Every structure is written in structure tokens, then in C-alpha cells.
Amino acid sequence: MSVDLGFWNGIAARYAALPVRDEDAYARTLDRVAHYLTPAQDVLELGAGTGTTAVKLAGQVNSILATDLAPAMLAIADQRAAEAGVENLKTQVAVAQTAPEGPFDVILAMNLLHLVPDLAADLAAIAARLPEGGLFISKTPSLGEAGVVKRMVMTAMISVMGCIGKAPKTVSFVTVDGLEQMILNAGFEVLEVGNYPASTPGRFVVARKISPVD
Numbered sequence: 001m002s003v004d005l006g007f008w009n010g011i012a013a014r015y016a017a018l019p020v021r022d023e024d025a026y027a028r029t030l031d032r033v034a035h036y037l038t039p040a041q042d043v044l045e046l047g048a049g050t051g052t053t054a055v056k057l058a059g060q061v062n063s064i065l066a067t068d069l070a071p072a073m074l075a076i077a078d079q080r081a082a083e084a085g086v087e088n089l090k091t092q093v094a095v096a097q098t099a100p101e102g103p104f105d106v107i108l109a110m111n112l113l114h115l116v117p118d119l120a121a122d123l124a125a126i127a128a129r130l131p132e133g134g135l136f137i138s139k140t141p142s143l144g145e146a147g148v149v150k151r152m153v154m155t156a157m158i159s160v161m162g163c164i165g166k167a168p169k170t171v172s173f174v175t176v177d178g179l180e181q182m183i184l185n186a187g188f189e190v191l192e193v194g195n196y197p198a199s200t201p202g203r204f205v206v207a208r209k210i211s212p213v214d
Contacts, residue, residue: 004115012076013147022162025196040062046096051066065099095116104129105131115170119174120186123182124186132209136209139204140174140203189208190202190205191206
């Protein structure tokens with residue numbers, strides 16, 4: 001069980017009530033994701049949270065399985081899907097390494113990869129659930145791009161807030177280059193990158209599986 005499970009369950013209702021921080025960046029991200037979707041695809045979303053993105057994209061694919069670590073988050077996702085009349089969306093408590101084997105045509109991980117304890121293992125699990133040619137689409141706050149002083153301050157703040165239950169304890173300071181290299185190492189080729197928003201950067205990556213990893 002993740003050390004962060006209690007945190008995410010505990011903030012589910014508050015998280016669901018928060019407005020989108022940067023609506024332009026979110027709209028741009030959804031637009032680029034939608035560019036790669038087709039009505040025949042079966043999609044797996046990891047770290048789906050309260051289902052906002054899954055509900056918005058469900059009408060463009062055959063099916064979408066929204067997974068998350070926290071049951072409280074997925075309960076809200078179920079409610080949102082029902083209210084929107086979305087019938088091809090299901091939810092399941094899972095993380096990358098425990099998700100159904102698929103294969104899936106597309107796997108999404110939005111604002112998730114900086115929060116997982118073993119990114120390399122998760123990327124390997126993602127690759128294992130895609131056929132050759134399958135797509136992995138992610139957006140990740142690249143906290144490692146911050147300056148040294150800012151990283152030190154953020155590290156200290158996250159540590160203190162994590163100890164008092166105000167922040168997740170698992171947060172990694174991944175860089176743009178480091179993230180993309182790990183995706184390549186997992187057996188993908190990168191098709192598209194972007195920063196949405198540019199200030200973080202929120203690194204958007206579309207990658208296609210090209211080979212199995214031994």
C-alpha cells in the first residue's frame with residue numbers, strides 16, 4: 001500500500017471542488033490528446049483522480065478504464081460519469097503495476113509520473129500493457145527544471161507538509177530530459193512534446209511503443 005493512499009483519500013472531496021488551475025493549458029492538453037484518439041480505441045487512464053479528464057474524453061473512444069490509487073477519488077469519478085450520461089467509462093482501484101494487463105490501445109498518465117515511487121518500474125508496466133504501436137500519453141510537472149534554490153525550498157516544504165498530511169510524501173523532481181530518456185528506455189519512441197503550461201513546465205509527451213523490453 002502506498003504511503004500516500006490516506007492523503008489522496010482524505011482530500012478527494014476538496015480536490016474535486018478545486019477549479020482547473022490553468023484552463024488554457026488544460027484545454028490545449030485535451031486538444032492534443034484528442035488528436036490521437038479514435039472511436040475504436042480502448043483506453044486506460046492511470047491516476048485518473050476524480051475523473052474529469054476521463055469523462056471529457058470518453059465520448060471519443062470505444063471504452064475508457066479510469067484507475068486510481070484512491071477509492072474515494074474514483075467514487076467521485078463514478079458520480080461524474082453517471083451525471084454526464086457516460087456509459088463506456090469504468091473505474092478500478094489500481095496503479096500502473098496492478099492495472100489489468102490489457103492490451104490497451106492508449107494509456108494516459110496525466111499529472112501522475114512525478115508522484116510515483118518507482119518511475120522506471122511503472123513505465124515498464126505501461127509498456128507491457130500496450131501492443132507494438134500503442135500510444136502512451138502523459139503530462140508531468142517537471143519540477144527538476146527549477147533552479148537549485150527553488151528545488152531546495154520545494155523539497156523542504158513538501159517534506160514538512162507531507163509529515164502533517166498536507167501533501168503527498170512521494171514527489172520526484174524529474175527533469176524534461178530525464179523523463180523523456182526514461183520513456184525511451186522503456187521501449188518507446190517520442191512522437192510529440194510540448195509544455196502546457198510553459199512555466200512549470202507541464203511536459204506533455206506522446207510516445208509510441210516500438211519494442212519489448214527484456
